[in-house]
Amino acid sequence: MRLGRGFRVLWSANALSNLADGIAFVSMPLLAASVTDDPRLVAGLATLYALVRLLVALPIGVWVDRFDRRTLLVAANLLRGCSLLGLALAIQFGVLTLLILYAAMAVVATLESMADNAASAILPSLVDRERLDSANGKVAAAQLVADEFAGPPLGGFLFAVAAAMPVFAMGGLWAVAGLAALALPIRNAVRRGEETGSARRSLAVEVREGTVWLARHRIVGSLALIGALASVGYMLPFSILVLFAEERLGLDGTGYGLLLAWSALGGLLGTFLAAQLRTWPGYRWTIAASLALGAATLGGLAVTTHAIVAGVLLALYILHATVWNVCAQSLRHRLIPDELLGRVGASTRVLSLLGLAVGATLGGLLGSIDLAIPVAVGGGVFVVCCTVAAVTLSGQVGAAPQ
Template sequence: MASAVSNLGDGIVRTAIPLLAITLTRDPLLVGALTSLSFLPWLLFAIPSGALVDRMDRRRAMSSANLVRAGVVTMLVAAIAIDQVSLVLLYLVTFVLGVAETVYDSASRAMLPQVVRRDQLDRANGPLSSAEVVTQAFLAAPAGSLLFAWLVIAPFVSAAVAYLLAALLILSIVGNLRPARDGRAQTGSTTIRADIREGLRWLRGHELLRGLAVIVGLVAAAETMADSLLVLYVVDTLGLPESAFGVFLVSFGVGGLLGGLAAARIAAKLGRIATLVLSSAVTGGAAIGIGLTSNVWVGAAFFGAVALSVSVFNVLSISLRQALIPEQLFGRVQGAYRTLVWGLIPIGALLGGVVARLTSVPATFVISGVLQVVLAILLWRLLRRHRLQIAAAHQPDPVPAVAS
């Protein structure tokens, strides 16, 4: 319940902020900068946040992050109320929300391996991913755009309330969710800096995850070239009103829901490596399709295909990391991994704005898709080289995982 309510707040804010931005400017570079700033914290703070999460009760980390998000959205509500909204303020709010997200996501991802066996991670991550998509796409996105069309301030008030409620619900969870620590950590003889170095060392020495981080980071950057311009594509290319933006995102919800629920079954039938590579290639192909159409229904279908393939890929890649990374190191290594992956996303968002200025928004989608297809080939070569390690990682645990 806490996760669903928090995702509801996320989805409303992510829908409403771009809509608020395009009331101030239609410049694709300035609009794309919002996406860049939302991911920049992963480049700057993912590793320190992961180290922090590896030192504290993960419930407290998640609750504190939601309280920060509630506070910063409330600040935006006040600015709207007194008609003092600016792009600079939207950039600031987006950045702070991103910083809080590094803590919240690191803690929530680290919790799952504490209570789920390695061979069950795909099945556990699938429903979680689907629940996130259902909340954000089916509920939050339409609600965010419709509330915005009704009253500009309404979606932001709703998001602030959702974050506050989620923080309270998280604190009500019973049990000890502190991470397992080695003897030095338990006696407090290590520092945050030493913990960070340990996580970086572990990732640097792991050829599979290191290579995966680089390739997935490039894929994410290419994908964000187009995604950062989605609001302009929907409103200007497809000709939909701003109030329909969130409704259009329902197609993403349909695809994401199906992908999250089907990921484990598809991997069991086709194999984990084939599924990861195929889903990456489909994402690129669908992006090309989006750029080549101005038909609302065709665009929505391609957008749904993007969501389905991204959801499948995310479920399997998250499960792979959870299976490979030691539980006591998970926050730090996950932080380092996401620094590499999500740190490239701001570059992709800014590059998308530049390309759109030089060409057009639809052309940017096509270029993004071509790059993703090329990167899918590199992904296949990496995963094929480490196929035995990938298969071994998902063997059953000697004993079932339990909360520490």
């Protein structure tokens, strides 16, 4: 059964946007390093990006539920394209400063949050419930290929040719993604306040409505809790993985890059397996088993010093992460009412972003004692995630939205 024209349009727009993201992953730090040699200011670009996404997530969730999501997706991508065009011209004419680069990154981070939330909220309206796993798997596959395999090397190559080229490429890709999204159907959001003719509620009230719904829904709330914990577990080892690969596995920079590329292949396999894996045991045990795999692979990684063994373990780890993410996203799409998809998704994303920050901080602190400790502790966090999933994700997991 095909997923339909609407999904193909959304998938294409997402793929183009993801490719731009992959180029940005390499080229934006290179641009920062071309402006300043202060490592704090170079790293500050990534810090700014994370902070902006955290700050804007909740209000954007409200807008995604208030307004037509297709319009927001189109506008976010077109505006990203325009902002990058301005940045590229600043580079081309030799007027680029760190302030301009930081401002461009803040704009991109804000618009990326809007595009991601709107695209996720649109998907359930384009795909039959029975095809949500397959649809989310295809979206994840495109993101993985663009972010991990195609975008970074392309960004590095373009930057080597000319500093402005990857920025022009990113702007063009985002602009084309916005134009492609124009082919999506328009579905104006209908809100209870508008139906009764009452005045629009404040942002704070609407944000609270989403967070309260999330806290009260056993399954979706549990998924959010598991996601936050899993983010801590993920960042514990990955925040120091480059040092782990160098000191424990004996890999140089090239070897580390190959290790990451190999591990991404496991994630790509997971995008194709997720829909098939969950059909027999169901969401509950597929999620629990995938989280158990994450715990086991990190436990093995903590004690190995063999690069090939580490590569296999990391590939299995990324496979688990992909299966978990596809299943969790499909469950959210099944269970969250359409009028709350933006706000509940935003609240979930905030918890995950906070988990990433906590995990990175703990990873650095524990890694200063021994590089194997954050890897082992990350495995322990996934044991907790597995237990929470097995206990809480019971009952009619695939039931209709409440």
